[in-house]
Amino acid sequence: MNPETLRFTEDHEWVGEENGLHVVGISDHAQHELGDITYVELPKVGAKLERHAKAAEVESVKAASDVYAPVSGTVAAVNAEIEVATELVNQDPYGRGWFFKLSDVQASDLDGLMDYAAYQAFCGEQ
């Protein structure tokens, strides 16, 4: 996905709309900070996620981190490919490295998230 069309959280997740579902992943900045990703644990399809709740887990060589749901919704699909090819998260965080897709998302949930420019500034200031 084109990162300029996505919304971002302060925890470095992104969310973008595609064919009526909301796709979630971690940002290029996040994958760069984590370094080589070695393990990904994804939510179950059908799980109902609350905004800001823990949704997934990533481990890099050096550390483990939680991934939070940027918006509330129901898990409609997960990217099983990144469970075996974890390097995709590093190589293509906005494309093949996506984590899960949500249905039943309230558009108003997106309002509080940063657009690409704001997120870039946020990362620059960190």
Place this chain on the structure above:
Amino acid sequence: MRQTPLFDAYSRHDARVVDFHGWALPVQFRGIVEEHLHTRESVGVFDCSHMGEFMLHGADAIAALDSLVIGDMVHLAPGRCRYTALLNGSGGIIDDCVALRLSPDEMYLVTNAGPLEKVSTLLAENVPGIVDCSEATAKIDVQGPLSRKLLMDLGFAAVAPVAYWRGGRVDWRGLEMIVTRAGYTGELGYEIFLPAEAAADLWALLLDDGLAIPCGLGARDTLRSEMGYPLNGEDVDESRTPLEGSMDRFIAWDSEFPGKARLLEMREGGDYERLTPLRSADRRAPRHGFEVFHGGEKVGAVTSGTFGPSLGCGVGLAYLRPDCAAPGTPLAAGPRGMEITATQAPVYTRGTCRVKLNQD
């Protein structure tokens, strides 16, 4: 932060620099996994100039060092290296280090960066005439199955006969260096100690033809973790004795060392925790601080852990109750009960460090 003589070279290789015991050192260049695998398959070059080096002259100095460490320094044969540990009065590990008997009259001691100030003071107070060479010395580790080829191609003919856990002086292009083969990666490799002002030129030459890549602290840590080697300050420190640190085979019980009475007492009792290598059932890693359980009962804690790129699973070290430290013991770690197994060093068994060299 302190900088090594190679600090300026890091930026040419896109290094990510971190604070390591007050030193600005690269945690990675291209990426930890790539650097790790390249070292296992080809050759990696590491800047270890932050470590400490000391020169000892004469029998009195060597005997004085002998009285501070667990190993027998007096009878170490010229050309040989020995892994040992400096202890405090109660047998706690101040530092684990490597000694090289350079000649009948000289010994070279290589120590870690973390406790360097304390070690330097301890040695200065107890070892007559010891010279701290740390500031003037750079240390470049060339590790991996092709390390010998790389060095030979650069004219280091004198490294050819250096066998595992041996070392000595090497003259290279008129520059006197010390070279050992006591690396911490499990691979065939060489540690080159040279004057600080010559380090940048050698570093550039080593990387010139593209065979070797620069490697950071991250890869060094994953490589040593796969070997089950302890990291000073993380896995061993003054709160632990060499027995707890599983250094039994490095203890010269016939010689005197600080805290010997306590160690004898521990050995007699036998009921002490042992630093034990672990491997996890999947790609998740046991992490520092994770509690370790056996049958629901807490039996220890993880001191260091990471993903092991050559093994494709998590690896780590934990202090475990003695009845749970035997290889193969099934254990659980961390808040989510990650499945792990006690194992033995080396966890990664295909390293090339013990390979017999063609002496031609």
